Amino acid sequence: MESTVKERSIEIESTGLCTNLGWLLSQANHAMTTEMTARLEGIGLYPRNFCVIQAASQDDRTQTEIAQAIGLDKTTMVTSVDELEAAGLVERVPSVTDRRARIIRVTEQGAAKAAEAKRIIGELQEEILDSLPADQRTALMDGLQTLVGDRLAEPVECGRAVRRRD
Amino acid sequence: MESTVKERSIEIESTGLCTNLGWLLSQANHAMTTEMTARLEGIGLYPRNFCVIQAASQDDRTQTEIAQAIGLDKTTMVTSVDELEAAGLVERVPSVTDRRARIIRVTEQGAAKAAEAKRIIGELQEEILDSLPADQRTALMDGLQTLVGDRLAEPVECGRAVRRRD
DNA sequence: TATTGTTATACTCTATAACTATA
């Protein structure tokens, strides 16, 4: 069960997985999400809810706007907002321009929690990026941002839809 | 529903999500997996099973060895091998050195299928990487490989374990 | 008629636990 970094690298290489972008993203995502979950456990916040509260922090945004920005299903979004509201971190405020819509307002307590979470996640992220050679650090972030903002912005149509996780 | 690349980029930026490595990985992973699933649908192969058959293609490997290399639970692995075997792409061959273990042998048909899948996925991957500026291309792959081989090689302990998807 | 948000639920799929056979 104990495996060194070198063993792990050799193992990946010999399977041809290291040239597989999809697998690399899946691995990195899973390990990263797990670590974020573990670190945020202490302040009682799921990574996904951190995204929600973060997206709600800037301007006035409706539930649907936030869901679409993050890439969440609207019913999944309801669950997130329910949790955040129950914890007193956000409030659903009726929009004045559209009485169907609810603005997600971050409470004072929510803002404090978000700041704390941002610190924790920021630290983790720095730690992870610091494990890379300097030139790979920014290039990785830049590359991912480009992909997610462009070529991989929206999931394609797919017969048997792939469910989202985290 | 229709959103341009520029709109998408602005949206991401204004939410602070673009600096969130975890979210970027999650987004990229989901879009990539969906696209792989769509493209492999034509030849009747799931992305995960492609990983399995690919990992089984090189040396003689047991089921557990492959599962561990890819990062699959052993029970999930059983399902994958069942599917591949039912499709005639692999065979479970008893190991001669350990009668408990099964070597996953790729059949001729399986090798052909794997080659076809590799072509399809390779093309997709090139297409995606080509959407990046030249300098970001290799840096992205290198960076991911480094992370997955090292800092993000194994998911950390976590009270409420994060389930793996794809 | 279309959209926001909600509820209820079906469905998918992973991981746990328990078991067999070997080591």
Next chain:
DNA sequence: TATAGTTATAGAGTATAACAATA
């Protein structure tokens, strides 16, 4: 006693569909 593989099943969590209020 521990490990490889299997089976059965519970459990988590997303997406579908149907609904109410409003546009």
